[in-house]
Amino acid sequence: MTRRVVVLGLLAGSLASCGRAPRATQQTARLERSDERSLLPPAAFEPPADGTLTPEQVDRFLRVRRAAKGRTDAQAARALGIPPDEIAWTRSRILEALVALDEKRVRESSAEAYGRAVAALRAARGGARDPARVRELEEQIAVLDRERAALRREDTPSPALARNMQRVAPRRAELEPLAP
Helix, strand or coil: CCCHHHHHHHHHHHHHHCCCCCHCCCCCCHHHHHHHHHCCCCCCCCCCCCCCCCCCHHHHHHHHHHHHHHHHHHHHHHHHHCCHHHHHHHHHHHHHHHHHHHHHHHHHHHHHHHHHHHHHHHHHHHHHHCCCHHHHHHHHHHHHHHHHHHHHHCCCCHHHHHHHHHHHHHHHHHHHCCCC
């Protein structure tokens, strides 16, 4: 019996050395190599100095988020050979841009509401005959105009954020469900 084990061992060894290893041995070797690759850390990530997202980073982020399926982003990124630090940085820039886009939308809606309120107050002022009522309406109009002007002044994002907002806006529907 032991002689058979030795002969089978020698036969398997000689087949492996000839490049004709049994199918199970080839599959095992392939799995071991892929496991070794997944254990290697991805290349280090260096964020761009200007803080601007590239289209490739957005694509990689989406690929990682779609591949996560029950895993963390870091695990999914490693499995795809993408540095987890890059995904974390990209997510932060995407979320920052999405929040800025929402804030811009709210400011624009607020400015429109202030505009409608000012128009209504001006119409009321035109029909008012009592000087006290006219003065009160003028004060209300001035307050609303100042608030609307303040909304417009605050609407200036940093250059990097402005570029990231432009990059994220067209892909918003694709990014929002995956960003959290």
